[in-house]
Amino acid sequence: xxxxxxxxxxxxxxxxxxxxxxxxxxxxxxxxxxxxxxxxxxxxxxxxxxxxxxxxxxxxxxxxxxxxxxxxxxxxxxxxxxxxxxxxxxxxxxxxxxxxxxxxxxxxxxxxxxxxxxxxxxxxxxxxxxxxxxxxxxxxxxxxxxxxxxxxxxxxxxxxxxxxxxxxxxxxxxxxxxxxxxxxxxxxxxxxxxxxxxxxxxxxxxxxxxxxxxxxxxxxxxxxxxxxxxxxxxxxxxxxxxxxxxxxxxxxxxxxxxxxxxxxxxxxxxxxxxxxxxxxxxxxxxxxxxxxxxxxxxxxxxxxxxxxxxxxxxxxxxxxxxxxxxxxxxxxxxxxxxxxxxxxxxxxxxxxxxxxxxxxxxxxxxxxxxxxxxxxxxxxxxxx
Numbered sequence: 522x523x524x525x526x527x528x529x530x531x532x533x534x535x536x537x538x539x540x541x542x543x544x545x546x547x548x549x550x551x552x553x554x555x556x557x558x559x560x561x562x563x564x565x566x567x568x569x570x571x572x573x574x575x576x577x578x579x580x581x582x583x584x585x586x587x588x589x590x591x592x593x594x595x596x597x598x599x600x601x602x603x604x605x606x607x608x609x610x611x612x613x614x615x616x617x618x619x620x621x622x623x624x625x626x627x628x629x630x631x632x633x634x635x636x637x638x639x640x641x642x643x644x645x646x647x648x649x650x651x652x653x654x655x656x657x658x659x660x661x662x663x664x665x666x667x668x669x670x671x672x673x674x675x676x677x678x679x680x681x682x683x684x685x686x687x688x689x690x691x692x693x694x695x696x697x698x699x700x701x702x703x704x705x706x707x708x709x710x711x712x713x714x715x716x717x718x719x720x721x722x723x724x725x726x727x728x729x730x731x732x733x734x735x736x737x738x739x740x741x742x743x744x745x746x747x748x749x750x751x752x753x754x755x756x757x758x759x760x761x762x763x764x765x766x767x768x769x770x771x772x773x774x775x776x777x778x779x780x781x782x783x784x785x786x787x788x789x790x791x792x793x794x795x796x797x798x799x800x801x802x803x804x805x806x807x808x809x810x811x812x813x814x815x816x817x818x819x820x821x822x823x824x825x826x827x828x829x830x831x832x833x834x835x836x837x838x839x840x841x842x843x844x845x846x847x848x849x850x851x852x853x854x855x856x857x858x859x860x861x862x863x864x865x866x867x868x869x870x871x872x873x874x875x876x877x878x879x880x881x882x883x884x885x886x887x888x889x890x891x892x893x894x895x896x897x898x899x900x901x902x903x904x905x
Contacts, residue, residue: 566893567597570886577885578602584769584780585612586877588886589801590893592870593809598801604766604878606780615752617798618766618876619787620861621854624755625721626825627744628793629669629840630811631728633821634743640731641665647673647723650730654698654723659706665727667710668720669839672832674706677718678794692757692790694725694736714834718794721840725793736793745803748810753799755791758784765798766878768858783858795854801874808865808872826850826867847895853887855880862887866894 567590578586578601585602589595600612635641641649647668648660655675667673678700691697701719708715725736732739737755745753756762768783791797799807810816817825828835828843836843841850851864860883864873873890875883 566896570889570893571599573889574599574601574886578882581879581882582771583877583879583882585616585618585766585879586875586882586886587612587616587618587801588875588890589805589873590890591805591809591872591874595802595805604764606767606769612766613764614802615764615800616766617752617764617800617803618861618878619768619791619856619859620795620797620799620804620876621856621859622718622795623799623804623852623854623861623863624791624793624795624797626840626852626863627740627797627807628721628724628728629825630816631739631744632665632669632724633817633825633839635728635731636665637817637821641727643669647727650727651723655701655704655706663706663710665724666829666832666839668717668724668727670714670829670832670834670837671717671720672712672714672829672834673710673717673720673723674708674713674715675701675717675719675723676704676707676715678704678722679718689759689789691788691792694722694729694792697722697792698726711832714832714837721794722792728793744807744816747815748803749806750799750803753797753803755797757790759789768856768878768880770857770880783856786857787859795856799876801876804861804863804874804876805872808863808874812865812870826865847891849891853883855883860884864891869894 574586574588577583583602584606585604587598587600589598600616602612604610604612604616636643643664643666645665646661647654647663652660654660663673678697682700691700701722704719728739729736741754752764756765768787769780770783771778772781788796811822814822825839826841826843827838829838838850842852843850848867849864850867851862854861857880858878860877860880862875862883864887871894873887873894875886875890877883
């Protein structure tokens with residue numbers, strides 16, 4: 522297959538001068554030295570991981586990716602490829618990727634903060650905050666706990682109306698809710714599980730009502746700031762923003778493929794259900810702050826990170842995907858030009874994060890990271 526180049530880049534160009542870029546300075550040590558002291562030389566598993574990532578990125582012409590391992594402090598991070606193909610801008614320590622549905626855990630944490638502060642209850646009906654959404658009868662049946670666990674019977678506001686509309690029309694939670702105004706409850710709350718972007722969007726409005734703050738302001742002050750997430754936000758893409766990775770997908774034709782960016786495909790601004798930006802380092806900070814009780818108390822951390830079979834949600838907690846074996850809580854996110862995954866290993870404390878500006882790209886890296894954690898090969902990197 523012939524590759525049509527974008528901005529002068531072909532499949533092998535993508536890794537040139539950017540492969541295996543050491544991203545973080547650890548413990549005050551320059552990044553290059555930190556990589557030498559905690560790099561793949563001490564760990565054949567990580568060396569194999571890097572080989573697989575680079576081979577896959579070359580074979581599939583994946584623009585950019587960042588991956589990181591941690592147990593407590595971040596021990597190992599690597600960036601590969603480009604954040605911006607057109608201008609050949611390599612991935613850096615502060616390249617922020619769109620993380621899609623990895624926003625959902627942060628929205629859920631915000632809700633539990635308000636529960637902890639007595640501003641709302643898991644048993645509160647939606648009608649307390651939105652009396653007519655999606656209609657009066659449904660609002661009285663749907664409870665906060667159903668919205669948190671995807672058991673409310675709602676669907677996705679990324680619908681035909683969204684596809685046919687200008688993205689600049691939807692920047693606030695209220696504006697995004699207009700896309701869901703015709704939704705109907707698909708089943709009785711708590712009787713089934715159905716992944717729901719609309720449910721998480723509605724929780725964004727609940728946060729606004731209960732806190733008296735704009736959703737984005739609340740998240741900045743109560744999630745990003747206490748967690749130390751200094752390179753994360755729901756940026757508006759028609760404003761001037763720095764260090765944002767551009768998402769890419771491939772358009773195939775008779776003579777091969779061309780890259781196209783996703784700027785006009787996704788939202789102009791992320792919201793409660795997804796679409797924000799972050800870095801591997803910041804997602805690590807979020808995970809550490811959550812497990813340490815800096816965002817909510819231990820009782821509420823447990824509620825977030827445990828499945829809810831009593832609500833017919835056996836593999837999902839409150840805003841977090843749950844895997845029983847091994848015991849992992851986290852979330853993935855995907856869209857054309859977006860692929861992210863956060864895994865928190867609840868039994869041994871490891872954290873594994875992958876972010877990419879190409880759809881579906883994080884799967885192999887996340888699977889290989891899981892192999893490393895379960896085999897124990899990563900412990901040499903974690904030892905100091």
